[in-house]
Amino acid sequence: MTKTPLLEIEDLCARVCDKEIIKGFNLTINEGEVHALMGPNGAGKSTLSNILCGKSGYEVTSGSIRFKGQDLLAMSPEERAREGIFLCMQYPVEIPGVPVTTFLKHAVNAIRKHRGEPELDTMEFVKMVREEGKKLGLDADMIKRAVNVGFSGGEKKRLETLQMAVLKPDFAILDEADSGLDIDALKVVSEGVNALRNGKRAMLVITHYQRLLNYIIPDFVHVYADGRIVKSGDKNLALELEEKGYAGFVREK
Amino acid sequence: MTGLLQHISLPGDEIPWLHEIRTNGKNVFASVGIPTAKNEAWKYTRLRELNADDFVISLPQQNLSAPQAELPFDAYKIYFENGIFNPAMSELPQGIEILPLIEVIMFHPQYRQLINTQLIEKRFPFSALNVAYLNEGIFIHIDSRVEIKKPLALIYHTDTRGQNLLCNIHNLIVVEEASSAKIVEFHYYNGEVKSRYLANIVNEIYIRRNAKLCHYKIQNEAFKAHHLALNYVDVAENGSYNSFCLQKGADVSRNETRVLLKEPKASAEVNGAYIMNGWATIDTTTDIEHLSSCTTSHQLIKGVVGGDAKGVFQGKIHIAPEAIQTEGTQLHKALLLTDTAEVDVKPELEIFADDVKCSHGAASGELDEEQLFYMRSRGISEEDARQLLIAAYLDDAISKIEDEKIAAWIKLWAK
Secondary structure, three states: OOOOEEEEEEEEEEEEOOEEEEEEEEEEEEOOOEEEEEOOOOOOHHHHHHHHHOOOOOEEEEEEEEEOOEEHHHOOHHHHHHHOEEEEOOOOOOEEEEEHHHHHHHHHHHHHHHOOOOOOOHHHHHHHHHHHHHHOOOOHHHHHOEEOOOOOHHHHHHHHHHHHHHHOOOEEEEEOOOOOOOHHHHHHHHHHHHHOOOOOOEEEEEEOOOHHHHOOOOOEEEEEEOOEEEEEEOOHHHHHHHHHOHHHHHHHO | OOOOOOOOOOOOOOOHHHHHHHHHHHHHHHHHOOOOOOOHHHOOOOOHHHHHOOOEEOOOOOOOOOOOOOOOOOOEEEEEEOOEEEOOOOOOOOOOEEEEHHHHHHHOHHHHHHOOHHHHOOOOHHHHHHHHOOOOOEEEEEOOOOEOOOOEEEEEEEOOOOOOEEEEEEEEEEEOOOOEEEEEEEEEEOOOOOOOEEEEEEEEEEEOOOOEEEEEEEEEOOOOOEEEEEEEEEEOOOOEEEEEEEEOOOOEEEEEEEEEEOOOOOEEEEEEEEEEOOOOEEEEEEEEEEOOOOOEEEEEEEEEEOOOOEEEEEEEEEEOOOOOOOEEEEEEEEEEOOOOOEEEEEEEEEEOOOOOEEEEEEEEEOOOHHHHHHHHOOOOOHHHHHHHHHHHHHHHHHOOOOOHHHHHHHHHHOO
16 A cells, blocks of 8 residues: 655754754655654754744754645745644643634634635534534633633643644644643543544654653654654554663664 | 914804904914924924925815715714714704804803813913814713713714815813713725825813713824824713723824813723824823822723834823822833834823822733744734734723724724
């Protein structure tokens, strides 16, 4: 069975304020695959996810990133989102004065418009959000509140998951999706994420700890250290890593 | 060259009282002239352009474009065309006295004393100019113990037809004891977009015991126009004045509100927002005088400044020695969208009494890059994301408007 590549990162080098962070990074993710990227603090995991989403402040010095065959680096953040990239953020941003419904309706309709689908009116939109929210065990009032303002850590992650469910991306990056979550919230969020797995949607799960991978079981695991992948394997690599610690792998390179 | 002061004959010149105050107005304006940066009250607001223009005094004209203004709420619509009251077009409510001001001056001399001679002082040069031409404007008299639920919408439509018009409007509004009303001012323009004119407006407002007036305003004049407005508000015991002004049009605009809280428990809310681009200057000036005990005032003004524009906020709270147990708060915040945008802020507190609560604050900032990125990473365009953040920024000020429909209307304009 030939697989269709969704994301192809080749020899990526990037820096932030003259500091080399990513040093020759290679990774291909095919449709439907779930990859885990594990690495110690400071390895450049968040830099990678920010570059994938087009955040400013990062300079790509060489290499390329193709998404669905297109040059991803030439696209604005909103174009990437409309093409189907979604970043589930480690620290979701608070936006006082902007209700979740307003924010999400703008996002949904921008993406639907891009896909050539009719925009949803308020009734249709609210109905859809309520249905998706129910699956994630969200308090219905949450969508009336300002985006992430006064949300607990768990609520923020649930809202990220809700956004993912509603925006239906082709490729989702989960950046430290478990940080700030207690075990119950972790289960809910993981179940939400797993429900979104299908034969086509791909995911990159970036995490520090193996714990999350007990709930979201990856097809591939990569160890990321000092700006590049130092070892790749299946889900058992995560367990090995848990046992040996990162130090063992960093020395191997 | 015909400047702002001209000799024209106006109705009622034969009445000595009227002739005298017009002459006083002329003399005061002639001695002060157009204020420059040396005048403390006008130091941030440039009025140079007014020197360069020839002006034509606005007089009643036929065949104006006179479009019906669409308002998304039910209101009594009172039309002004180029600053001239148009009773034929207006829908006047039953039970409220609404008359041309000149008619009141000529035939109801008992109300003349309400026209405040303090307006003809050197510190209010444009009010002096306004009185020099005292003629246009209306008298709104709301009898005691009347609650008027439907707002009175004063719709100021301007179409200068290529003339540099000087529109002097003087309204006298009296809300008698235990009455309440809502007044909405809507200043808009259609016609040649680059036309220059000066809308010079004075509202004298009297709120009697236990009465309440809500006063909401949208200023969206042509982008080369000047709009200078003074609201002079006198509040009696337990009366309340609740105002909100959105300024977004004109080249130079000032909305000045002076409130005298004259008797115990009088209160005022003076809120506003401004949103601007290009080279405009928009000035919000307030002066709240707590002259009696247990009076309260609150001010919240939010601005969004882009391009090379300049926002000005001058806010004064004065608490007289006898005004014990009063509370006065003031907050001005501005969002600067470009490096060349500017805000000038001058808060002043004058407190001569003990046992008072008084506070003021000012802050300015920029759009938050993290918030913008978060929204864009969800597919929202940069422009939409900025608009959503701007609307959110102004939201708490606009939400002070008690009437939901009017608040929603102002939100639509605050873009």
